[in-house]
Amino acid sequence: MALVYVLEDDEIMGELFKKYLRGLCKVKVFQDAISAISEISDDKPSLIFLDILLTGPDGFTFLNEVVSYEDTAKIPVVIVTSLDLKTDNLKNYNVVKILKKDELVPDDIKNLACEFLEPKNA
Amino acid sequence: MQEVDNIFVAAHELKSPLSLLRQLALSMEIDDQISLKRTQSRMVEVSERALRQVNDLTKVSRLEDGLFELEPVSIRAVCNEVTNELRYLYRANHRDIFEKYTNHSKLVIANRELLYSVIYNFCSNAMHYSDAGTRARIFVRDRKGKVEIQVRDYGPALPTKIWKDLNHGWLREPTSVAMRPGSSGLGLYIASKFSRYMHGEVSAVRHRDGTSFTLILPVSTQTSLFGE
Numbered sequence: 001m002a003l004v005y006v007l008e009d010d011e012i013m014g015e016l017f018k019k020y021l022r023g024l025c026k027v028k029v030f031q032d033a034i035s036a037i038s039e040i041s042d043d044k045p046s047l048i049f050l051d052i053l054l055t056g057p058d059g060f061t062f063l064n065e066v067v068s069y070e071d072t073a074k075i076p077v078v079i080v081t082s083l084d085l086k087t088d089n090l091k092n093y094n095v096v097k098i099l100k101k102d103e104l105v106p107d108d109i110k111n112l113a114c115e116f117l118e119p120k121n122a
Numbered sequence: 123m124q125e126v127d128n129i130f131v132a133a134h135e136l137k138s139p140l141s142l143l144r145q146l147a148l149s150m151e152i153d154d155q156i157s158l159k160r161t162q163s164r165m166v167e168v169s170e171r172a173l174r175q176v177n178d179l180t181k182v183s184r185l186e187d188g189l190f191e192l193e194p195v196s197i198r199a200v201c202n203e204v205t206n207e208l209r210y211l212y213r214a215n216h217r218d219i220f221e222k223y224t225n226h227s228k229l230v231i232a233n234r235e236l237l238y239s240v241i242y243n244f245c246s247n248a249m250h251y252s253d254a255g256t257r258a259r260i261f262v263r264d265r266k267g268k269v270e271i272q273v274r275d276y277g278p279a280l281p282t283k284i285w286k287d288l289n290h291g292w293l294r295e296p297t298s299v300a301m302r303p304g305s306s307g308l309g310l311y312i313a314s315k316f317s318r319y320m321h322g323e324v325s326a327v328r329h330r331d332g333t334s335f336t337l338i339l340p341v342s343t344q345t346s347l348f349g350e
Contacts, residue, residue: 012142012164016149032278055278082137102141106148
């Protein structure tokens with residue numbers, strides 16, 4: 001089963017991600033960037049859902065770290081935030097979509113997971 | 123301009139619980155009977171947090187009218203009331219809180235409502251920003267004619283910018299950057315305003331494994347009436 005990382009400091013929101021993705025993939029929730037960075041080289045995800053305002057180093061620090069290594073640079077990232085951000089400015093970080101926390105519905109998460117976790121050569 | 127900035131920060135801070143409530147409501151569609159109960163209690167928890175913030179903001183706007191009387195208040199009673207209210211939430215989140223009192227001065231000069239808000243804010247922060255399995259601590263002790271109330275948490279330390287601002291006296295404004303996860307520092311700003319109104323001092327100490335927030339209040343001389 002494919003692995004998805006969720007970087008989300010709000011415990012309740014983290015639980016909701018798990019609920020939305022149940023049965024589709026394995027989900028690991030991290031409440032801060034440091035713990036995700038320390039695990040990512042050993043256990044690479046196929047997709048990352050990333051909140052920007054995190055404890056300590058923020059989501060941008062995480063993006064810089066991920067994109068700087070060859071083995072993680074191509075992992076698609078979906079930003080889930082309440083900030084106003086544009087995908088155009090973040091293309092170099094492999095950000096494929098930005099979801100606004102106040103607008104997203106559970107199917108947005110599910111559909112993105114299905115889209116990016118599907119085998120491309122099928 | 124400052125006022126506009128503050129409104130922006132307040133609006134942004136309230137957006138988080140509202141977005142979360144919306145998300146919890148949407149998630150009920152896929153809940154079974156057991157998780158429905160859990161979602162419901164999460165919704166109550168989140169809305170109570172938001173309501174408390176709105177109430178505190180309302181109080182901030184009333185501070186200038188001087189509507190909050192200062193009077194002798196039992197510090198222990200207020201701390202007990204706060205911990206009793208929060209204890210079940212702490213336990214539900216796999217954390218705990220305990221109190222330690224070494225103060226001989228039982229009464230401080232404060233406004234009970236504002237004092238409750240300040241201590242609640244510190245303790246609620248301590249719960250949100252403590253790691254699971256840890257115990258936050260309220261420590262009340264005498265400090266040269268004053269009483270010190272300290273709330274210690276075990277989680278991410280306070281960012282240095284906020285720490286510096288706070289230790290220069292008080293927070294003049296909420297910050298536009300995240301103070302700690304999911305927070306713009308609005309709660310701390312409100313606590314700082316309330317403390318100043320009560321002639322108290324707020325400060326913070328950064329630890330390697332968390333933060334201590336301290337409020338120092340003047341002792342009420344009426345303490346002597348209680349044979350102390």
